Amino acid sequence: MALDNESLDQLIKGVRRFVKERLVPLEAQVAETDEVPSEIIREMGEMGLFGMSVPEQYGGLGLNAEEEMAIAFEMGQTSPAFRSKIGTNVGIGSQGIVLDGTEEQKEKYLPKIASGEIIASFALTEPDAGSDAGAQKTTAIRDGDSYILNGTKRFITNAPEAGLFTVFARTDPQSKGTKGVSAFLVESGVPGLSLGKNDVKMGQRGAHTCDVIFDDCRVPASALLGGVEGQGFKTAMKTLDRGRLHIAAVCTGIAERLIRDSLAYAMERKQFGRPIAEFQLIQDMLAQSRTEAYAARCMVMETAKKRDAGENVSTEASCCKLFCTEMVGRVADRAVQIYGGAGYVAEYGIERFYRDVRLFRLYEGTSEIQKLVIARNMIRGAS
Amino acid sequence: MKILVPLKRVCDPDNANKVKVSGDGKAVTSEGLEWKPNPFDEYAVEAALRLNENAAKNEKLGEIVVCSIGVADVAQTIRQALAMGADRGILVTADDGALESTVVARALKALVEKEKPDLVLMGKQTVDGDSNAVGQMLAEMLGWPMATFVASISTSDGGKSLNVKREVDMGVVTLKVTTPAVVTVDLRIVSPEAVKNGATPDSHKYNEGPRYASLKGIMQAKKKKIDQLELPALGSDATPATTYPRFELPPARSGSCTFVESVDALVDKLKNQAKAF
Ligand SMILES: Cc1cc2nc3c(=O)[nH]c(=O)nc-3n(C[C@H](O)[C@H](O)[C@H](O)COP(=O)(O)OP(=O)(O)OC[C@H]3O[C@@H](n4cnc5c(N)ncnc54)[C@H](O)[C@@H]3O)c2cc1C
Secondary structure, three states, X not given: OOOOHHHHHHHHHHHHHHHHHHHHHHHHHHHHHOOOOHHHHHHHHHHOHHHOOOOHXXXXXXXXXXXXXXXXXXXXXXXXXXXXXXXXXXXXXXXXXXXXXXXXXXXXXXXXXXXXXXXXXXXXXXXXXXXXXXXXXXEEEEEOOEEEEEEEEEEEEOHHHOOEEEEEEEOOOOOOOOOOEEEEEEEOOOOOEEEEEEOOOOOOOOOOEEEXXXXXXXXXHHHEHHHOOOOHHHHHHHHHHHHHHHHHHHHHHHHHHHHHHHHHHHHHOEEOOEEHHHOHHHHHHHHHHHHHHHHHHHHHHHHHHHHHOOOOOHHHHHHHHHHHHHHHHHHHHHHHHHHOHHHHOHHXXXXXXXXXXXXXXXXXXXXXXXXXXXXXXXXXXHO | OOEEEEOOEEXXXXXXXXXXXXXXXXXXXXXXXXXXXXXXXXXXXXXXXXXXXXXXXXXXXXXXXXXEEEOOOHHHHHHHHHHHXXXXXXXXXXXXXHOXXXXXXXXXXXXXXXXXXXXXXXXXXXOOOOOOOHHHHHHHHHOOOEEEEEEEEXXXXXXXXXXXXXXXXXXXXXXXXXXXXXXXXXXXXHOOOOEEOOOOOOOOOOOXXXXXXXXXXXXXXXXXXXXXXXXXXXXXXXXXXXXXXXXOOOOOOOOOOOOOOOHHHHHXXXXXXXXXX
């Protein structure tokens, strides 16, 4: 159910205040310690941020796309490591269950995902299956009332903290490509499931990824998502499709933050006797960034509205992910340039954002893959 | 216990520099400014919530009614308190210009007689008018015990009395007041261990500051009841005891910042130029 304007406005302001008062002051600390304090995670849970996209009947907020994006814009105004903590519960970790789970699976997991009591991860990527996600090598072989999983998943966000994994594996080992892949809900701690070392990443310190390894890992047959084999790849694609818009909104928020910071710096910093904001070459960068971030916001909101109206926005969501993730890269680059040497020095935090945003062009479908999706849909629509 | 929390909206104090005075100097204009709950009132809401819950069990123990006197839009401010966890609201509609401390205190008295709360918990003052008067007037009109500038509260005698601490210039004064009472709160009432109610374990530490409304709380606030009535309907005397003949903005600051080379130079400037000592 769509919220009235006042409630949505309050929702946005509530998150804005939380971001400003609680998260922004901790940015440097989180980058330094590679840890989001547990107290902050608890508070995010109390605010309900983990449950944004979980339907109300399962204890979530059941926000529609427009509302979720409005919040994602706000969560984008700080280090993306914070957003990453709720990111998988809101996106790829929960949506497979929301979209294709059985009633029993929904009742069992969604309330805990919504409250943040369990962290949900999404394990699709493998050492040899990245962009080509259909090349899954992990297998799940039926054995009586269970399945036995074998294989390795790579770069899995929040895996070190996860209580639940949506794991994609081949139930039909003879099959090739996207057919024969099924999805499983695997709880952490089951025998045969182990984690690799945390990956040392370029940025987004505080958010963790690692390998998830299955070695004769036995799970009950009831762990099969939706109770049907062979639907896994479809589930994965639908899930990613949903998350694209959210990533685009987060990137827009980060761009807006960087523009605000660069503008403030440019108005303060004096060279040749004047604030550098008075130089047209600096203005050029500010104006370009502002224009692109505005375009990003408009396209995200427009696509969200279309999705809420029930339209298929697969193409538009990919357009948003492609444009916004590339856009925030350009904005971050200009921010470094406007800050000059200070932009390169850790103390100002700008270089941190520059590194942090690089990720967005890679995961949940690289920019190249978004282009393939967009063009493929275009050609399909025209033929 | 049943707690009544009066709440006023004020211009966002972070934007106080944008407040303007109308051309004739008769009014403060607030166009384009955002409204926020008066911070001290928000602390009172937080203190009321802490008094009326078992935080360890996430249990509510009593009713919290928030009320405000002002224009119809003030309902939004009331709803912010409802989103934090208060139970229902009362909005007494009145023109902002017609309100001053006495009128407000009389209206609150009428509301107290209607609602019969065990405690009126309110901010020590608003950050716009800074009058710091309504709580005191209300206690006097009701003939109730009063404690002002309260920095901590703990209940005793099963909630029938309150031990409160007030921070004053020379130290801390501890008072015991029996309910029903009027208590006005200061900033420190929202420090982690300022409120003890005998239900929440004494070891519980709250986060500093008023709580964030949960997103669910915000969504549910719209469904909570706000009774609306007009000031005359309360039957309280609405004749102001004071009027504001004139407002002026503070003079523009002419201050500038200069850097000095050494501590000696600073001391010299402070002494001979600024005549600071
Ligand atoms: C920090 C982080 C978190 C992640 N979190 C998760 C997670 O939670 N769950 C999960 O399952 N995965 C996760 N991933 C994996 C991520 O989704 C993949 O890294 C991504 O899909 C790209 O796959 P790859 O790394 O194997 O690159 P590759 O697929 O090897 O791509 C290498 C390059 O080739 C390009 N390329 C590939 N195919 C084509 C083509 N057909 N046409 C043109 N160009 C092509 C790519 O665009 C890219 O530029 C995460 C990755 C990172 C770095």
